[in-house]
Amino acid sequence: MAELFGINAKHLIESVPEALAPCEFEVKFDKVKGHKITPRVIVVHYGVTRSQKELEQALLGNDYVSAHIALTARGSENKITQLVPTNVQAGHAGANAFWRGQPNVNSFSLGIEINNPGPLFRGADGLFRDVYGRLWDEEEPLAAPHASGRFPAWRLWAPYTAKEVLAVELLCRSWIRKYPTIVDVVGHDEIRRDKADPGPAFPMLELRARLFE
Numbered sequence: 001m002a003e004l005f006g007i008n009a010k011h012l013i014e015s016v017p018e019a020l021a022p023c024e025f026e027v028k029f030d031k032v033k034g035h036k037i038t039p040r041v042i043v044v045h046y047g048v049t050r051s052q053k054e055l056e057q058a059l060l061g062n063d064y065v066s067a068h069i070a071l072t073a074r075g076s077e078n079k080i081t082q083l084v085p086t087n088v089q090a091g092h093a094g095a096n097a098f099w100r101g102q103p104n105v106n107s108f109s110l111g112i113e114i115n116n117p118g119p120l121f122r123g124a125d126g127l128f129r130d131v132y133g134r135l136w137d138e139e140e141p142l143a144a145p146h147a148s149g150r151f152p153a154w155r156l157w158a159p160y161t162a163k164e165v166l167a168v169e170l171l172c173r174s175w176i177r178k179y180p181t182i183v184d185v186v187g188h189d190e191i192r193r194d195k196a197d198p199g200p201a202f203p204m205l206e207l208r209a210r211l212f213e
């Protein structure tokens with residue numbers, strides 16, 4: 001097996017790197033309606049979700065929100081789903097996003113959504129819950145302020161697994177090889193003032209350094 005993702009002529013993943021095994025993989029879309037794009041930047045998100053199924057439903061279930069990849073690598077759930085070909089525009093960055101001063105980020109970016117609830121809150125009972133009040137009983141949350149200084153009430157974050165970070169890195173490496181026009185990877189929180197994802201628990205600075213410096 002290869003070290004990187006295999007990507008075919010239709011801009012769809014056709015094989016997953018050995019380092020991510022075991023990993024279920026699926027291509028799932030019923031319509032390709034976006035404009036053609038030449039990707040220049042990769043944007044990383046969390047889905048405010050608790051399962052791959054919930055994440056996929058959020059991205060497939062409406063006409064305005066989509067992303068190229070939805071992924072989970074947590075516990076027994078290991079799955080990467082491609083929802084939009086990587087030469088087609090998805091709807092993940094939003095209208096108020098700017099990358100290096102340029103608007104319409106969806107028109108030149110690839111979006112990766114990770115199944116992760118984002119901020120967590122400790123209740124009077126000492127238990128952690130997500131923004132929807134659902135119990136978080138997995139790893140200890142990361143205690144850190146958001147680097148932007150925004151979101152002062154959000155101080156605890158659901159960790160990403162090492163395998164999720166590796167999956168994002170290998171997706172980036174595979175796409176950079178396929179599309180030499182890609183010159184950056186950013187968090188959604190770096191290109192939109194009202195977004196906190198992927199937040200302090202994701203090693204964005206380290207990933208960017210490994211890929212581009």
Ligand SMILES: [Zn+2]
Nearest residue numbers: 045046188197
């Ligand atoms: Zn986002």
